[in-house]
Amino acid sequence: MRFVLAAALLAGLGSAQAADVLRGADLYQRHCANCHGGSGRPVMPTAPDFARPGVLFKPDPVLLEAIRSGRGAMPAYQGVLRDREILDIVSHLRTMR
Ligand code: HEC
Numbered sequence: 001m002r003f004v005l006a007a008a009l010l011a012g013l014g015s016a017q018a019a020d021v022l023r024g025a026d027l028y029q030r031h032c033a034n035c036h037g038g039s040g041r042p043v044m045p046t047a048p049d050f051a052r053p054g055v056l057f058k059p060d061p062v063l064l065e066a067i068r069s070g071r072g073a074m075p076a077y078q079g080v081l082r083d084r085e086i087l088d089i090v091s092h093l094r095t096m097r
Helices: 001-019 021-031 060-069 083-093
Strands: none
Touching: 021 083, 060 083
């Protein structure tokens, strides 16, 4: 009984809070792949290689902020993507190693 309750709780939390990696992958292909490449190997020479170890060795909120406000040649995504969507993309980036 206790287990069922815990599982139900987890499922509820999951739908409310866990990042949606599939939606992140879709958004990534539409908004980011032009420069960062479909698999995270950069098309634009100054873009970081997400497949290289260490490049994403930053906490989610730091990456969120970088994507929100833009970096170098990368445009700012505040107002274009919601934070929730950016965090979904970040969880997709973390599958690229
Ligand atoms: C116009 C090309 C371009 C697009 C589009 C683009 N980026 Fe970037 N991105 C760059 C470049 C160039 C850098 C390196 C910036 C620098 O440090 O000078 C970068 C850096 C980054 C970094 C590293 C930031 C850090 O602080 O280490 C992340 C994460 C990132 N991009 C994610 C994304 C995501 C997610 C998207 C789509 C929502 C995206 N980028 C769209 C060009 C782009």
